[in-house]
Amino acid sequence: MQQIIQTDFSGVDGLQIETIAESHLTPLSVKVNTKYIPVLPYDWLTEYGLLKTIRPVKLPMVIGYGFGGIVESTGLLRDHQLVGKAVIGVQPTGSAQTVINAQLPPLLFEVPPKVALKDAVTLIGGADAALHAVNSIKANSTDVVLVTGASGGVGTYLIQLLKLAGATVIALANPDNRVFVQSLGADVVLNYQADLAAQLTRTVVPNKVIDAVGRPELLQTITTVYEQLTIFSLSLTNFNPPKPNQSFKFSHGSIGISGYHQLLALLATGQIQAQIQTVYPFEDVKKAHLAAKNGHARGRMLLAF
Ligand SMILES: NC(=O)c1ccc[n+]([C@@H]2O[C@H](COP(=O)([O-])OP(=O)(O)OC[C@H]3O[C@@H](n4cnc5c(N)ncnc54)[C@H](OP(=O)(O)O)[C@@H]3O)[C@@H](O)[C@H]2O)c1
Numbered sequence: 001m002q003q004i005i006q007t008d009f010s011g012v013d014g015l016q017i018e019t020i021a022e023s024h025l026t027p028l029s030v031k032v033n034t035k036y037i038p039v040l041p042y043d044w045l046t047e048y049g050l051l052k053t054i055r056p057v058k059l060p061m062v063i064g065y066g067f068g069g070i071v072e073s074t075g076l077l078r079d080h081q082l083v084g085k086a087v088i089g090v091q092p093t094g095s096a097q098t099v100i101n102a103q104l105p106p107l108l109f110e111v112p113p114k115v116a117l118k119d120a121v122t123l124i125g126g127a128d129a130a131l132h133a134v135n136s137i138k139a140n141s142t143d144v145v146l147v148t149g150a151s152g153g154v155g156t157y158l159i160q161l162l163k164l165a166g167a168t169v170i171a172l173a174n175p176d177n178r179v180f181v182q183s184l185g186a187d188v189v190l191n192y193q194a195d196l197a198a199q200l201t202r203t204v205v206p207n208k209v210i211d212a213v214g215r216p217e218l219l220q221t222i223t224t225v226y227e228q229l230t231i232f233s234l235s236l237t238n239f240n241p242p243k244p245n246q247s248f249k250f251s252h253g254s255i256g257i258s259g260y261h262q263l264l265a266l267l268a269t270g271q272i273q274a275q276i277q278t279v280y281p282f283e284d285v286k287k288a289h290l291a292a293k294n295g296h297a298r299g300r301m302l303l304a305f
Contacts, residue, residue: 006059022099026075031073032067033072034068036305040065066124068089069100070085112267116274122153136251144168144205145167147159147162156181160271170206196221209229211235229245229246234251
């Protein structure tokens with residue numbers, strides 16, 4: 001089988017595709033023929049050595065976190081009915097492999113027949129983080145929530161989940177993505193590339209912020225304009241809000257098995273929709289990671305196997 005490994009911290013130049021023997025089936029194995037993995041900031045930030053403090057890794061390592069594929073075989077202790085079924089999951093040891101030997105039962109989810117596998121894959125490292133943040137702020141119909149990074153793999157789900165919770169959404173995006181984030185339900189779209197403070201003073205006042213960008217200067221601008229704000233950031237571990245009635249928390253954690261089932265059901269019933277920007281063959285991993293790092297996001301990029 002083939003896998004993508006990171007060999008150093010030089011960025012995409014340190015990525016290599018290698019061929020290795022398949023690992024053996026254990027009683028806890030579910031062997032999956034990989035079809036897609038999401039391209040996450042987690043991957044390219046690690047490649048450039050930018051996550052060393054929160055994610056220390058030993059190299060070489062297999063890249064990738066989430067996956068979607070078709071179950072090829074199962075170990076004695078796993079549900080044999082899964083064979084032939086479409087699944088998504090998390091592979092903490094790296095998911096960029098043509099065949100994944102998934103050994104952790106709580107991290108594998110069967111995809112309902114109504115949901116396309118590539119759509120389901122975008123839940124991992126996207127909708128899951130968004131749902132966790134939306135639950136953490138206890139979003140409801142009295143809230144006006146400002147979302148940064150609204151056009152990204154997480155932000156596109158943040159908008160949709162906040163709208164389902166009844167909140168009013170102010171989305172920050174680049175001007176090319178105005179119509180795109182509006183189509184996802186954003187009530188107000190502001191251009192983060194223009195004078196943001198001036199735009200903020202002219203629009204409805206938010207009481208909560210979900211930050212999916214991680215630039216302190218952006219939060220600095222936002223907190224200067226308002227007096228009272230609850231901020232949850234998916235990207236910054238620390239930020240000191242300047243005013244007494246402003247709070248900050250780093251949003252991270254799991255939505256649990258029930259959270260993934262909830263998201264799959266929302267996709268199945270069309271209440272949320274996956275936004276897929278581009279699908280690259282896995283051999284083009286360097287191209288995909290450069291595009292994710294340098295380009296403007298419109299949902300999630302995937303690698304196909
Ligand atoms: N804590 C957790 O559990 C968790 C889980 C998943 C992800 N995350 C984090 O969440 C963040 C978003 O992830 P993602 O997958 O959605 O990333 P993504 O798909 O790359 O999207 C990033 C978004 O940030 C925007 N952006 C980039 N530079 C900006 C700037 N200077 N000012 C304003 N907006 C800017 C992008 O807009 P443009 O397209 O206009 O550039 C895009 O909408 C990342 O920091 C990621 O590490 C955290």
